[in-house]
Amino acid sequence: MADFTTLLERTRDAITNLEDQCIACGTCTTRCDLLESRTWNIHAICEESSDAIGGAHDAQSARLGIDAHPSLYQFFRSCESCNRCTVHCPQQLNMSDLWQPWRALLRGAKYIPDSDVGMIKTDCTWNTFSVYRHVWNIDYSDLSLLEVPSIDETEGATVQEAPARKAHAETLFFPGCTLCTYAPELTRAAYAWLNEHVGPTLLSTQCCAWPLECAGEVDRAQTWRERVIAAAKDQGVRRIVGVCPGCDRQLEIAAAAVAPGMEFVPLAQLLLDAGVRMGDESLADCTLPLSVVTSCNDRASIHGPAVRALFEHANAKPFPCADEDAWCCGAGGAVNAYDPNLARSRTCRSFRLCEQAGAHTLVTVCPTCAYTYAFERWMQAQEGNARWDGMGSLNYLEVAFDMRIDWPRVFANLTNMWQGEQGAWVAEQLSQSEPGSET
Ligand code: SF4
Ligand code: SF4
Ligand code: SF4
Structure with missing residues (x-):
């Protein structure tokens, strides 16, 4: 810093x-x-x-x-x-x-205390996402990966052994940490689709470091993004296919500095161009109508219109505040670390807007929004609050690839990884001070 x-x-x-x-x-x-x-x-x-x-x-x-x-x-x-x-x-x-x-x-x-940073030091080998993947055996080492050395990386300390030769491809799939950590099957399905329809593709399991920036580690976050983009360029990448509008926005800024000309394409647009459309038959387990809720990171309307078009044949209602008028889902700015009730009230605002639109299922553009809405519904179930029992939520990729993220299992895993012997290991990894920080 x-x-x-x-x-x-x-x-x-x-x-x-x-x-x-x-x-x-x-x-x-x-x-x-x-x-x-x-x-x-x-x-x-x-x-x-x-x-x-x-x-x-x-x-x-x-x-x-x-x-x-x-x-x-x-x-x-x-x-x-x-x-x-x-x-x-x-x-x-x-x-x-x-x-x-x-x-x-x-x-x-x-x-903003060191403990707030310890969990989300996403430029280090171990952070809340990598420990989850390690504990629950989520491993992508059989795929062609983007390799970015962590800032603390030393021999033998990496999450997975680096292959002898780096893979090269012109396309990089950047699913973001929510999707690649909590939805490995969906991540693999999207990656396989890209390899089949677009050509050889690398997978990034890195985070865009937005959580670090929210904790005030702005320089570290920017340095990390530039490192990610430089590594992509080094492995021959010319275009990045994104799912999370937040990742895209942050990485585009870094690309302007270290890889001008890098192209960014939403996965939703590629699906749309390939003729994918999702009608009511793909939503048999959802209460319709649905409403597509856009991301506050998508004010330039890059992802949102493509996702809406994917559902043009479905029973859908327009979300009241979309695109440049989108509200945050409650996850933005890591406000939940400071005022969880405020963050939760923002999440419920989207439920209210969806209800006002006459819809019963929120379809999110961003995977982290899907996490946030699912977590609020799960929390309310734990608290015995039935107010939003009739409100469903899912990410559009769950419909596109006919898979559902098992959020209750994810939330149970997030709790259980802190238990017993593995809990001691998790606590040790996340409490380690990291090199390059004065904290
Ligand atoms: S922008 Fe948010 S959701 Fe997307 S990868 Fe970064 S931290 Fe994860
Ligand atoms: S007060 Fe007007 S000019 Fe100033 S930041 Fe707000 S919108 Fe912009
Ligand atoms: S939370 Fe409110 S004040 Fe802050 S950037 Fe969003 S709209 Fe502006």
Whole structure:
């Protein structure tokens, strides 16, 4: 992580830049309850930010300033960096340009503890995704893999032995950590489809490091993405086929720096181009109508329209806030680590919108949204809350490949991997401090 003075300078630069450009028109205020409840626009947040850290010169003085502005602190821990607020900004400003340096500053000042990073150090050999795959024997080593050395990689410490020669292919399938960790059969089915319909394809089991960025490890996240893209280029990749709009968005930024010309294509678009369509017969186990809920990372409408078109023959209702108006599913910004009830209320907002649309099944564009909706329904079942019993949810790939993710089993596995001997091993791996970090 950069030293604290640099983090302060970056945050102040962002504040000055946005404050200078914002004309305080208030458009953003009306598009998010976090802003509306504080009657804030970006200009007001910048003023509040300057009050808090304008005079700070080190972590201690920054903490004093931040502690004196609790509403500001709550805001930056509760904001998902989804940019719904600023998507119609007449000045083309982005909330994430302020959120990102602020999150890094909060991490640098230790408001975001090391324990929050330990689980999601996705640039290291062991993190919450790789330990899950290891414990539950999810292994892709028989496939052609993208090889990216972890930042802590030493001989004998890798999750799987590297093959003698690196595989080469022009296409890389980047399913994202949710799909490749919790849905290995579906990941394999999509990978096999790409090999058959597109040509030789590599599989990436890496994470795009968005969880690290949410924990304020912004530089590490960016370094990791550039390492992933550079490795892909080295293995001959020219196009990346994505499922998760969040991964695509982050990797595209890295590709602009280290592999300009790298093409990004949603898997949904390739399925559509190949003539795949899903009608009601593929949804026999779902209560219809369905509604396709788009991702807050897809404001440029790259994945969402293709997924909707895949269901054009199905009994479907339009989701009320789609594409550039999409709300976050509740997973964004790792807000659940700070305020789980707020994150859960955001998840239930999508259920309400689906209900308002007259639909009973949410079909997600993003696999992590599918995880989030399934987890909320599972939690409510544990709590004996029947409010959303009639609401179903699944990812479009489950329909396309006629497979269902067994989420209750995934959630049980996530609990059980912490038990007994393997639990001690998991705890040991996730508590290890990682090289390259000052934490
Ligand atoms: S919409 Fe843009 S210009 Fe208007 S208040 Fe918000 S950030 Fe400022
Ligand atoms: S949660 Fe999203 S819409 Fe709300 S302030 Fe943050 S970036 Fe803007
Ligand atoms: S963007 Fe989110 S879901 Fe996608 S791979 Fe990264 S962390 Fe996982």
